[in-house]
Amino acid sequence: MNKIIIALLSITMLTSCGDEKKSENTLEITGNIKGLKKGKLYIQRVQDSTLVVLDSIIINGKSTFESTIKLDSPEMLYLYVDRGVSNSIDNNLLFFAEPGKMNIDTDLEFFLAKAKITGSKNQELYEQYKDIISKFNDQQLDYLKDELLALKAKKDISEENTKKQDALLKRRYLYAGNFALTNANYEVAPYIVLTDIYDINIKYLDTIAKSMSPKVAKSKYGKKLNDYLAERKKQE
Template identity: 50%
Template structure:
């Protein structure tokens, strides 16, 4: 009985120490960057308009890494790699963090392109959004190429400009529908803010705002969307100078 009590007491001490080590962290990030043996990793977030560092991880011989963070609500963070000596511009990896366990697997040479992120429902939904967004981006690049090839042909330029405008409207509507259909996740208001908040008709933003669940409405991006709408209404109500 005495031995059992001592073992239980020792276990409680170990658990208490582990909790103390990580403080009030609610996000546990683990990962592996294949081929990255020496350098540093930084986890950053936007504070207003500035990207600030919230964790530094030293890599020295082992490409695996770990981080414990505290976030108030799900938000977009950035894993930044410092390769020490390189001319690469592929150094930033955005990921949608949320409370729980998140795993990031990628490679040193294709840091962004080979990234696989699991454990975040918001990240999964955001990747679905990006897949469709990339199609719009590619279609727009095709139109830009056609415009260059058309030169001074006015009729062709007008036709291409019309198609570009229609493409832009479809992209905006797709983004608005995505945000509305996922107003129960923080990725909903995030996409609305980052993609269409300054350009789309206010009625769409109002609909998204009213569709957010109470939890999402209280989140960082939920509050930001509410503030953006209020600011736009204020500006649009102001008399023209």
């Protein structure tokens, strides 16, 4: 009897370990695209500079969707909506996926603007980062607008404007670098470095790389950052 109980316990433990391992490497994604009654969704990742389809979902009557994807570590994915007869540039939603359960709620008419993505800490941090970066972008546009108006009025403010833009760029890089350092325990940190400030001073780059947690250093973007840093060191 005891042998039977031990055998059953062993099977239970093995099953639960298997389920735990599966959840660690699986993204379960659900969502709703209000207004989408017919079309197709594609979940994609960038692989060797090309978008590769991980899953395709046919929408026919219901605007809800679900998908399960193998995901070894957090990474940026795309949710692309094929609207069928209609077309729009507002059709590819970037989101920071991570193993576990995530949900995407949005609207077909304002696919990007109304997207609400939950279940990913990396996504939450990336949205915080983008909110601040958008303010830097708005300021950059204001400087460009000032220069165009000055040209129209036949005034030369190019030197002064260039200084302002250089100072703005430095502040933007400083913010991005500090954000990566502050959030070095998350995969969003190396991603931001690789996409936004890859040409930052190598000493600062080295500091950010060394600040990554072991888990982040072993992730997709952590490995890419360390590889990139090693290549930079060879060249300098």
